Every structure is written in C-alpha cells, then in structure tokens.
Amino acid sequence: MIKDKINIYLVEYAINSILRQKYKSLFIVVVFTFLTFLLSSMFFITNSIKYELNSTRKALPQIIVQKQIGGKNYDIDINRVDKILNIAGVEDAISRVWGYYYFDNARVNFTLVGVNQFENQYKNSLQKIVDKTDFDKDENTPIMVVGKGVKKVLSQNYYKEYLNFIKPDGKLLKVSIDGIFDADTKLESNDMIVMSEDTLREIFDMPSDKATDIVVKVSNPKEVQTVALKIKQLYPDSRVITNDDLKVSYENIFDYKGGVFLALFIVSLFTFFMIVYDKASGLSGEQKKEIGILKAIGWSVDDVLKVKFYEGFIISFFAYINGVILSLIFVHILQAPLLRDIFVGYRGLKPAFELPFILDIQTLSLVFFLSVPIYISATIIPSWRVATLETDEVIR
C-alpha cells in the first residue's frame, strides 16, 4: 500500500499535468486558498482572543458574588462580607463598587471602578494606582485616573481635562482627569476609569451600605467549588461565579461564534465541492484521450488513479498551505481588519490590543481536515470514471 516505493515519475506526471491545465488549476487553487484563508483566519483570531482573555481571566477573582433576582442584578449588601469571611477556606472577601457609564457623545461605555483608599485592593494594578494617587487632593473637585482609550475618546469629544458625569437625577458632577494608567493587559484597561468609591456612589446614586459585588479569595484553589456552594447556600439570592465558570464560558462563546462561521463555511465548501465534481466529471475530450493513450501504452487503472490522487492532493495541499500562510499574515501582521470585529464584540470601547501570536497543531490540523480530505473526496468518483474508461473506444 503505502509501503510500495512511491513512483516519482507518476508524481512528476501529476505536477506536469496540473501545470499543463493552467487555467483550470489556477481557478481551483485560488478559490480553495481563499476558503482555507477565511477558515484559518477565523480560528487564528479566536485563538488569539481566547488566549488574551484567558490571560485576563487568570487575574480575575476566584469567586465573584452578585445579587440576582429574576435574572436582574441588584446591589448587594456590604454586611454579607462578614458572613462570607467566616466560611472555612475563605482567605479574604472584599466588596467592589463599579459600573458602566454610558458616554453619550461617543456612544461608548466606560467602566467606572471605585476604590477605597484606606483598604487593600483586590488587584495589584488597582493597588498601584491607589498608592500613586491621592483621590482626596482637591476638596472641591473629585479626580479620576483613566485608561488610554478613555483619554482618547474624551479628547476627541473636547473633554481634555475633566468630564461632566450626568447623575441619575440629571445633575452634573465634574470630575478632573488626574492621569493615565496602563494595567496588566490592554484588553482590560482600555475603557476603564478609576475614582474614589464616594465619587462613584455619587455618580450612580448607590447607598453606602451597598456594593456592586463581592470578590472572594480562597486559600486552597481546589476548594473554590465548595466555597462557592456554601455561599450560594448562605445567600440563595446570590449568583456565584467562579473563575472556572468563566473559563468554560469563554471557551463556549467562541465556539458558538466559531460554530456559526463554520456553518457558513460548510455551505461554501459544499458549493465548491459541487463545482469541483462538475469540472472534474465533465472531462474534455482531450483529457479522456490522454488517459486512453496512457492506458493503451501500458498504464494500469491503478496508475491513473494514483496520478489523479496526486493531482488532487498537491492542489489542495498547496492551497491549504497558501491559505494558512496568507491568513497568518492577515491576522498577525495586518491585525485582521474587518474580520476581527466580528469576534471582538465588546459593549465598550474597541480595545486597541494586539492579537498575540498563537500557532498550534490543533488549529492547523482542524483547518487541514476541513479542507484537504473534503476536496480529495470530491475527486474520487470523477477520477475513477476517467481511469476506467474503455480504451479502445477512446482512441479510435
């Protein structure tokens, strides 16, 4: 089978044959390259985003506790922190005050994060900001520290030094921009604004005994699930999200979006399959004659089948490699204009982050299996038809 020495002459003949049918071959290679290009781009983009998100996720709290009734989120009581601290295995529990602020002028959401200067922050990046900034420095005007993306948007809308937040009661609260920060990952910080808790409570009209959610740190990672369950039992109206839950949901979001894309891809592949089959079946008289001659001078059906297989494999594999390389260039050098917006569906600012370079065998084999074997299968029946032609009829 594969162990018989491969007949190089047949391979050469196949290559020669492809080159002799310039236009037909070129057409197939171009279309097929385009299809594999689309497919691999999609996978490369989602892989990169997943990687980026997973890096972010690792910095996220192990457990987040929210109050949810009827599917809606409500502010959670701060005194719940004490009871949670008493659960075995809990290392720390901190209430967080944050929310989304819709900036009408630019039609984007900012993420507002409130910090209490006198307490430990749950995240290092926040701690750095707190250490550097004195949020109470100006008695009259509260200050904030903003992310790069926020600064850009505000400047574009003529807010260079401050922003007037619109409170729920319609009154304005002026908050000055004290500085810009960069955080651990660009995805996270781009749309973020850090201010003192009190300022934030004023903007969102949140009472001082409430918080947005509570983050919990567990000393032994293996006990996260157990603790999460206990919190849930303690407060049945709470929604408890663990880090693992996030990991799973990220995997799934992209698989959904990827799945839709894949479904569309299948349709186009099917169409292409039909075209290939049609073109291969409707062999020109010249093609048939050539095979007839070959068989008359001693080629067996097997030899012809091999040549046809090599032709098919070479074309599809060549297109596959091209598609993958072009896609790598498109995604990582050009940073995937247009396509990436389909996947990076953010409510907030489109972050200007760079897609990290991820190349793994699984993605490559995924694209391979979705392209090359399918193309070859389209050539099986036409190749067989041509290889088993009755020779003497053809050469008369």
Added chain:
Amino acid sequence: MIYLKDITKVYEINKNNKVVALQNINLDIDEGELVVLRGASGSGKSTILSLIASLSKPTSGEVIVDEKRISKLPDSFASKYRQENIGFIFQKYNLIPTLSVTENILLPLIPLNPDEKVAKKKLDEVMARFDISHKASQLVKSLSGGEQQRVAIARANINNPKIIIADEPTANLDEKLSLNFIEILKQMKELGKTIVVATHDPLFFNLDFVDKEIKIHKGKLL
C-alpha cells in the same frame, strides 16, 4: 505465437443495440511474422488488434500470446503484459501534444518505475535508432508529420517489445512518409519482432517481406 481461438466480440451500446464486431475468428500468427490485416473501416481489424494488446476482452473465445491466456487478465496484469510485450502504433500517432518528444517516448516506462540511468539509456538508444534525438526537448505539437511519426514509433519501441501492433499507420500520411514507414517496418522485422498491421492502404499489399495477408470483412475472416 499469437492465437485467437473462436473469438467473438459484441459491443453493447445499450440493451437493444448490439454490434457484432467479430464472429468466430480463428487466427494464428507465428513469431517473427509480419501480418497484414486487410479490410475496410469497421470490418473488425482494429478490434482484433485491441484483443491482441489485451485492451479489450472478448465476449467469447480465447486469446493466447506466447502460451499465455491474456483474454481475461485482470487490469494490473493486462497492463503489465502490455508494457512488456506490446508496442502500439496508432492511426493518428496519439501523442500527447503538450508534452515534449522525450516525455512522450518515456511514457510507457513510467509504470515500471525504472532506475533513472536505465531509463535514459533506453531513451537515447531508441531516439537514435529512429533519428529523432535532435528534437528531444521540443514539444510534439511543433513537429512535422514525419517527425511525429518517428516519435510514435520510438515510443512503441522503448520497451523493446516482442510484438508491434500498428492500426492504420499510414492513413494520414502522404506517399513519401508512407513508404518511409514501410521501410521502418522492415527494419523492425529484421530485429525479430512480430508485427501485425491493420490497414486498407494498397501500399501494403503484395510487399515481399509480408508473411501473411489476412482479409477480413464484417467481422469474419475471408
């Protein structure tokens, strides 16, 4: 050497349409003989040639070549038999026009997967013998009729087959080229090959080096 025993060949175009190409043919060809099959188009002579070359299978009867039953060989064996024993010269040369002279001549060798040096030796030898070496790398479609003829003959000879089969070899040639061809046939006969020519070209009739002339009409020998 070549025996056709009670051969009948029926072509089924569809269930209701059958063409009897050959009916109860018995034929004997000895080794080294040059045999001319004489008959009009459609008389069945091409069918006899394809049977000898194991390109088609009889509806009944047997074809025996060199004491071997070749009528019902499975495809891979039939092609091996063809590679080793048969050199086919077609009516319209049937060269592949988009390939070069060398590539065309080498075609019968490809399935054998020979060593490169061996292949080159055979190639050079046969190109020299039929005086086509100087056009080795040219595409066949740019050659003259006579040159194409020599390429076709070289191709048929590259495996040094025992049997040469020619199907209406001079049908598209002028008299000069036809006579040329007959000369080459004589050369091949002198090399000891068994030659079967199917033709209705009168140039072949009453040639001194033809051993047998067999007339065939509507599938039956006369």
Added chain:
Amino acid sequence: MLLTPEILTILILDTLFVFFASISFILSIKISLKWDLNSTSQAQYKLERESFLASTIIKYIFMLKIPLFLFFIFTLNKLAIVIPGAMCGAGVVNATVYGNYLLVLKVLNLYIFASWLTLHLNDIKQENQPYTKLKFTLFIFVFFLLMSEIYIEWLMFNAIDINKIVDCCGTLYSSGANSYISEFFKIDTSVLLTIFYGTFSFIIASYLLKNRYTFSILNLVFMLISIITLIIFFGIYIYELPTHHCPFCLLQKDYYYIGYFLYTFLYLGTFYGISSLFNQQNMKKSLFFNTLYMVIVSCYPIFYYLKNGVFL
C-alpha cells in the same frame, strides 16, 4: 449538543464516510452476489470496473481514519477543559456510557480496516484474484461496524453534558474503582509482568521458528497484556507517581506526547503480528515495532531505579 469546531469537523468527515462507505456497501453486495471472473459478459466487466471504485473508497476511508483517530484523541483532551472534573481524555470518555465502547470500537476498526486492505493487496497480486468475492462479502460486515462506530460517536457527542461533573482519571484507574480495570489491580504485578515479558520471549521464539500461527496468536495476547501492564505498572514510572495509572495522560505535552509513540508502535507491531497469519513477511515488521515498544516502555522503570535507587 456541544458543538465545538473540532466536533463539527469530526461529524462532517463522518458524513463523508457514511456517504462513500454506502457506495462501497452497495457495490460490495453486487459483487458478492454476481462476481464471476470467468464470465465475459458486459455485466461482469462493469462489475470489474466498479470493484476499483469500491476498493479505492475503502482505501481513502482507511487512510483518513488514522490521522482522524489521532485528531479524535486531541479533541477528547480539549473537551476535558470544558467538562467539569475531567483533567484529561479519560474523564471525557467516561462522561457518557458510550465513551468506552466508542474507543474500543474505533481501535478495533483500525485493525479491521488494515486487515481488509492486507487481504485486498494479496488478492490483486494474484492473477486469478481468488479473494475478490470474499473480501467484498467481508466488507459488508465491516460496513456495519463502521456505521456503528459513527452512530455511537454521534450519540456520544450528543450526550456530553457540560453541567455534569465527571470523575477524573485518578478515580477511574485505581484499585478502588468499580470497573473492569480494577479487577486487574487485584492481580499481583509480578505475575502480570511475567506474562508480559514471557509473551514477548515466546514471540521471538515463534519468529525464529518461523511459525505463523503461534506468532499471530501471541501478538493478540501481547496487545492485551501490554495495555494492562501499561496502565498498572509502566504508567506509574512515566508519571513518576505511584497512584497515577491513567492511559490518557500519556498523550499530553507534559510527558512529551510519549503516548502517541507507544500506542502507534504497539498498534503497528500487533497488527503486523496478527496479520502475519496471512502474510509471512509481516513478521519482521511486527517484531521491529513490538521490540521498540517493549524497550521504550521498559526504560522508564529502569531509569527511575537508576535515578532513585528504589522502585515505586
């Protein structure tokens, strides 16, 4: 159903298999009923042409099945991320009742397809093609096995529930577990090892004596004892952990993907070994791969002992 791109790909290719295998199936029935090599009828000639299509399709399916099987294992390992409790493919396999059957069936089919192809090659090598009718009749059964495999695969992917927590391999492959594997843990390890090395020595003896029949049967035994000893004994030296018996974790990056090599050598060695019943020349290839497997797998406990002075 959990529709990851990997699962979708496998299902798409499964669809292709169903389509093409069905063609071969229909042709196989025709051939097994009407094939007569001595006949010179138009029908027989047509059948001869069709036999090419049938065998080409089967070749294509087999050639694709091998890399696809590796891809399937990849997919199982990847699914372990989204299935709670699973640390490696073992958890995914045991997440549904179909998992184990599917795996066994897949491996079995690899052996069976390879055997069919060996029969096919032997058949076309001979002028009178003695096995044609037989091989296509056999394919009818192979077809049903293939369809079962695809159906169970579909069932399994359909049944995976990401909300259900599964056992990880630590629980599954231990003496405490409630499965057939745990029975083997009860047997003394030295007995199992004796059978393992003993079988291998007998294989060498059969090779030297050129006895195809014992060679073939011994290979079957070797296949089974190798897997058992891999799980119970050799595995723990690969993981350097006396409680880690999982046959799947070997396939992960942490262990340099050694699992792929071991399983491939074992498959090739035992396949050639069993099929040497029909083809004497396979004995050499079989011995080569089996020896390779035996040497690599034995190295782990040996190196561990040299490094640490004790056995686990």
